[in-house]
Amino acid sequence: MNLRKTKLFAALCAAVFAVAAVTDASAALSRKPQDNLIFASTNDPLGLDPALVDDNDSGKINCNIYESLLRFEDDNTNVKPGLAESYTVSEDGLTYTFKLRQGIRFHDGTPFNAEAVKFNIDRQMPENAIPKMSYAGLVYGDVAKSEVIDEYTIAITLKKKSTPFLHNIAMTYAAPIVSPTALKEHGNNVMEHPCGTGPYKFVAWDKGQQVILTRNEDYWGEPGKVQNLIFRTMPETSARVVALNNGEVDIINGIDANVIPEIQQAGNQLFSAPGMSTQYMFFNVNAAHNSITKNKAVRVAIAKAINVPEMVQSLYKGYDTPATTLLPSFVPGYSKNIKPVSYDPEAAKKELADLGVKKLTIITYSGARLYNTVGGQVLAEAIQAYLKAAGVESDVLVYDWATYKNKLLTEEFDLGFMGWNGDNGDPDNFMNLFASDDPINNQGVWVNQEYRDLVAQGVNVPDGAERNAIYEKAEQIIAEEVPFLPLSHPQILGAMRPNIQNFSIHPTGMTYLDKVQKQ
């Protein structure tokens, strides 16, 4: 009896260890510190299927697993060949013919060819796209059809001319090419079974903990420098900083200006580059609502009450720059001639009193965002203080991010906060937000036909002076109508251990880690 019990126990133990060994696929990986690059970030990725996600936390992992036909240059958003080695554009500007690189295989062994590209495009064409494919419309909305010319040539025909198209297909969302075999095997959803052609391939994802990738030894280009990439999730900024300072992780992102001295004192390096993003405060101008901010004079008076440069300097310690337009300064179409409503506390006080504005409702989110490192509540309270100085009381309603996005659709409010991280460096990527009827993009539901016409026109005009003039005109309308008040253009910040080299964060917020070295 006793012996039998012991045997049973031993068998149980063996079974438990066997299961542990199978689930922990990372156990087989090298344990040497220089082989493992650990990147700590704020949130777990939404998933690892590039067509089904729209968050930076997924994107910055996906850009190491997948590749697109074109890719961005290392520190700007000019496009260069990726999986396609060259392309030609037809005379009418509607058909793009891509010559694909030959001999590439997906991580699962499936050969990469024109059929695979077509499979990925068809999956996201308007008739097949599911609502979760939030970028399908932007990237493939204008595509009429795609045709396989031969094994390594594909032609994509557009319904109308589109200047942003080449930028769009270099993005990390929707554009990357996924193994058709994997998609078929996993029911058109590879959120947990990513399979691309990139320099790193998927090993394991411990939900809420980490995603582990290992080097793709058969990569067609220059292979990754470090053997394994580990993306660790650490929501607390102070926890990430401590982990970096004591060497537990190699790289962190999502830091705010207040922790920089601490990071530098510990001997770590700082990465800092102007971010391609804009943070703004929007007014509720939804025709279906009763908000007092539907009145343009009220919006102008509120804008006069807020000292944007002072606030941005104080909150972000000079790392972020005050914004005057929706477009960041290095995106084509930016114009320094645009003058937003300027700070004038006396006039604001008088005008707000004359207009009878006594109380406003501010809606905001609680945590930090890529474009707002101090968090939505702090920002809202700063605005609340400026409004109070102008004689207007305000309620601040704070929700966590997911709830906030829902409340924007259901609640009546006067002011709110949002930001946009550019995906591809094309001005249309920013400007079309406010030409949309969808409150997810156009939070205050601002409808201005002249603006919409200009944005529609901008898509068809090739890059150059004519296109820039169109966007300058559109920005002028924003400055006059004040549907939202541009606040800041954030700086992208990251920090790394002294033994890390060649780390950078792309202006789009992506982290391509194949060139990073660890000593």
Added chain:
Amino acid sequence: MTDSAIAVKRSSKWGDMWASIYANKAALCSLIFILLLVATAIVLALTQAMGLQILPYDPNTGSMDEAFIAPCAEHWFGTDQLGRDIFSRVIDGTKISLSVGVAAVSIALITGTLLGAIGGFFGGKLDNLIMRAMDVILSVPSILLAITFMAAMGRGLDKAVLAIGLVSIPEYARIARSCVMAVKANDYIQAARVTGDSNLRIILKHIVPNITSPIVVRATLGISAAVLDTAALGFLGLGVQPPFAEWGDMLARSRSFIFSAPYTLIFPGLAITVTVLAFNLFGDGLRDALDPRSRRR
């Protein structure tokens, strides 16, 4: 001899208690501190209602160009991220913490004592029903219950008071019930019944005076628990509406500056610690004073 004994007995109820607290220096200091807190809160509430500002700075508005000033002569406790004076905010926070503490304890005390007393006095099925309901509340961790409650009702101080009050009802119900049951068994209750007293008269005249001391002690300790719970809810972002100052909320929002600006964290933290400690020490002293056995150790 007999006369003097009676005289001593008469004066002893409050006198002995006071003497005992007076002898316990920690309890005495705590009492003085608590009285000071209460006075501060009342004076603040009154002056603010009249539109006067007695604090050195407005606790709710700061100037953006004065963010993160280390403690100095102008700002004794420094300033926070939005340039608000931390000293003014910590003092202003007294009002919120104390009023939430007292209000929440009052809710729990009144409801709990009533339910417990009814159960203990009448017994039977009613008692069973009440106490099982209390067990259900007790089986859920109190802070979790408060969070769930606030998630359903929304954020705000009034809801924090309700949530904290609701979760501590069972403690008072249990104490009241056991005391009532103990007192009920005494001969003088039987005597009162024989002389024809009604239930209500027995409860008010004979039972309530005999169960007050354990409940008063529990309530004093309960305020410290309520102050902590308020801070915990505030820390989790479920307490006050911005921009009002609440210690737990101040703590939560400064925690990323623990190394770069520790003063934003230390002072609200100290305020919570000292207040809770004062109520605990005073509660202990009060228990010793009210319990004859522990007093004559």
